[in-house]
Amino acid sequence: MPALLALVVLTLSGCGSGGSGGGYTFAWYILSPEDPRGQANLSFLLTGFWATISISTLAMLISLSIGLLVALMGIAPRRWLYVVSRIYVEFFRSIPLLVMILWVYYGLPALTGLQFGVFVTGLICLAVSDSAFTSEIFRAGLQSIKVGQGEAARSLGLSPWQTMRMVVLPQVIRAVLPALGNQYVYILKMSSLVSIIGFQDLTRRANELTLTEFRPLEIYSFLVVEYLVLILLVSWGVRVMERRMGTGVHGRN
Numbered sequence: 001m002p003a004l005l006a007l008v009v010l011t012l013s014g015c016g017s018g019g020s021g022g023g024y025t026f027a028w029y030i031l032s033p034e035d036p037r038g039q040a041n042l043s044f045l046l047t048g049f050w051a052t053i054s055i056s057t058l059a060m061l062i063s064l065s066i067g068l069l070v071a072l073m074g075i076a077p078r079r080w081l082y083v084v085s086r087i088y089v090e091f092f093r094s095i096p097l098l099v100m101i102l103w104v105y106y107g108l109p110a111l112t113g114l115q116f117g118v119f120v121t122g123l124i125c126l127a128v129s130d131s132a133f134t135s136e137i138f139r140a141g142l143q144s145i146k147v148g149q150g151e152a153a154r155s156l157g158l159s160p161w162q163t164m165r166m167v168v169l170p171q172v173i174r175a176v177l178p179a180l181g182n183q184y185v186y187i188l189k190m191s192s193l194v195s196i197i198g199f200q201d202l203t204r205r206a207n208e209l210t211l212t213e214f215r216p217l218e219i220y221s222f223l224v225v226e227y228l229v230l231i232l233l234v235s236w237g238v239r240v241m242e243r244r245m246g247t248g249v250h251g252r253n
Contacts, residue, residue, distance in 0.1 A: 030213050031222055041209060045222065048202035052230070055119065055201070056188045059126035063187070064180070066127065067134030072164075074139045085135070092132040098193045100125045105197045122194030130187055137179045141172035174245050181238030185231055192227075202226050 032038035074085035109115035195204035206223040210216045
């Protein structure tokens, strides 16, 4: 990935400078791997990859756990569980992520005295916000499974938990994998909002470098390329998983 980004920088560096008519003069050398200054700047920017990937991946895993639990509550026969699940979904789905981050980081300590670090704040907000959407994805997947499959599993002596784990969930995950892949891409992009409270992700690194180099066009253009490469790689990985799971299904038929 760093090699690909460096290649992009070298390509952009060939764009030249503005004309003699007072146009913008590009300074791609500040990101050139052939220049010591550019090497330092590239290293500073690229270290934000780990922060972005780590918080997004952890948030997605937590979101999947919460979302599945809320979805199971949403299809439970007990009315109060259904009501709780709907309140949860509608409440957190309605709050903008940026507003939630600011409230948890600045408002929660003032209200309760409880303050989280930058990483934990971003992780909680990303996971909780996204879980409202993943729960709806899981709920749709669960409702797509025919009732007869559960009845057949119980007739074979499987408990409700065994039926869910061995019969229902494997089919649900296979059905909703594309939608879950899209949610992971969504979290990767939305994680950039955590930079507003100082999280050292890709966006924060670009903001800080802009303050020292005073070249926002070049730096933010590179930031666009970073996210583009990251999202394309994730999308490719999701498609590979879809094909493998699809091949496994046909192989058993």
